[in-house]
Amino acid sequence: MDTTKLPSIKRNILLNPGPATTTDSVKYAQVVPDICPREEEFGDIMKQLGRDLVDIVHGGDAFTAVLFCGSGTINIDATVSSLVPANKKILIVNNGAYSNRAAEVCDYYHMDYVNLKLDITQPADVSKVREALENDADIAAVYCCHNETGTGVLNPIREIGAVAHEFKCTMIVDTTSTYAMIPIDMEKDNLDFVMSSAQKGIMAFTGLSYTIGRTSILEASKDYPTRSYYTNLYMQYSFIKKTGQMHFTPPVQTIYAARQGIKEYFEEGEQPKWARHQAVWQALVDGSEALGFKLLIKKEYQSKLVVSLKYPDDPNFSFEKMHDLIYEQGFTIYPGKVADLPSFRLCALGAITPDDIADFFVAMKAALKRMNVALPVQYND
Numbered sequence: 001m002d003t004t005k006l007p008s009i010k011r012n013i014l015l016n017p018g019p020a021t022t023t024d025s026v027k028y029a030q031v032v033p034d035i036c037p038r039e040e041e042f043g044d045i046m047k048q049l050g051r052d053l054v055d056i057v058h059g060g061d062a063f064t065a066v067l068f069c070g071s072g073t074i075n076i077d078a079t080v081s082s083l084v085p086a087n088k089k090i091l092i093v094n095n096g097a098y099s100n101r102a103a104e105v106c107d108y109y110h111m112d113y114v115n116l117k118l119d120i121t122q123p124a125d126v127s128k129v130r131e132a133l134e135n136d137a138d139i140a141a142v143y144c145c146h147n148e149t150g151t152g153v154l155n156p157i158r159e160i161g162a163v164a165h166e167f168k169c170t171m172i173v174d175t176t177s178t179y180a181m182i183p184i185d186m187e188k189d190n191l192d193f194v195m196s197s198a199q200k201g202i203m204a205f206t207g208l209s210y211t212i213g214r215t216s217i218l219e220a221s222k223d224y225p226t227r228s229y230y231t232n233l234y235m236q237y238s239f240i241k242k243t244g245q246m247h248f249t250p251p252v253q254t255i256y257a258a259r260q261g262i263k264e265y266f267e268e269g270e271q272p273k274w275a276r277h278q279a280v281w282q283a284l285v286d287g288s289e290a291l292g293f294k295l296l297i298k299k300e301y302q303s304k305l306v307v308s309l310k311y312p313d314d315p316n317f318s319f320e321k322m323h324d325l326i327y328e329q330g331f332t333i334y335p336g337k338v339a340d341l342p343s344f345r346l347c348a349l350g351a352i353t354p355d356d357i358a359d360f361f362v363a364m365k366a367a368l369k370r371m372n373v374a375l376p377v378q379y380n381d
């Protein structure tokens with residue numbers, strides 16, 4: 001679609017962890033003739049979308065995309081509830097709010113699991129994963145989060161996956177906030193299942209989520225306990241395989257936007273896109289440090305997609321007030337997700353550039369001055 005002849009849409013810079021800033025071409029891709037999603041024409045779009053989603057993580061013929069209508073958490077629900085055989089356990093490598101969500105899913109389905117709680121400010125310790133697997137022969141699956149979006153910690157999924165496979169376990173990784181940003185290779189990274197949502201890496205819209213999984217394990221899972229109806233992976237996989245369609249009504253317009261987002265992903269290229277996200281992250285770090293903010297997570301531990309900043313020790317500082325002043329200028333920032341460490345997050349997701357970040361810090365500095373916060377910001381320790 002040639003959007004140059006269409007009205008431009010007000011551009012907001014979203015520095016929250018998703019949904020992300022989109023291009024006008026992705027927005028306008030939703031403006032299509034009405035169509036019943038059971039038509040063969042739409043089924044062909046779905047099939048190609050699934051193939052493209054697998055290609056983004058270099059999955060090849062051994063992998064299949066399973067699509068759901070819902071937010072990213074639907075993938076956590078689907079993988080955790082569908083991929084654990086009877087009388088077996090799943091190991092949750094838990095070093096943040098989003099890996100902990102998988103533990104909460106286990107609780108709600110009354111599943112037997114091992115909750116390996118680790119330091120949330122550091123990458124997961126692979127030796128602790130090995131120790132947990134050595135101590136419990138009933139573990140059949142290992143689950144971890146690639147980028148803990150609450151903090152920005154990057155976990156060593158390739159190394160964890162190697163240990164999981166050594167113990168004949170299925171390796172499941174929440175890549176919601178890394179898919180189509182940090183390059184992923186299913187075989188080289190020792191992965192069996194990954195997941196994401198259209199509003200993140202492919203820079204489309206909320207409502208479409210997908211799990212990319214090893215087809216042989218998907219087929220085997222038909223004999224696993226059925227813990228969910230809507231999010232059962234095998235049921236959705238088998239229906240898509242048979243008909244080319246989701247079992248239940250898909251988010252039609254969102255899928256058209258996702259198709260455009262994927263097109264733009266391949267046009268930009270895997271490595272150039274990742275380099276752009278890294279450059280945005282670096283601009284966020286540089287601008288934050290120039291204002292005196294302290295990083296919550298060491299740079300070497302970070303995913304280079306999320307910057308978590310400690311609240312300054314200034315009685316005039318208020319995250320809510322700063323948010324509102326910045327929001328008026330077209331920028332969105334997000335609170336932290338670490339209960340005992342007051343912080344906020346700036347994310348390098350979406351269709352943004354370092355130039356956008358330079359404009360953001362002009363707005364942020366002006367907001368802090370209006371709040372009478374001392375600059376550079378001050379800390380007591």
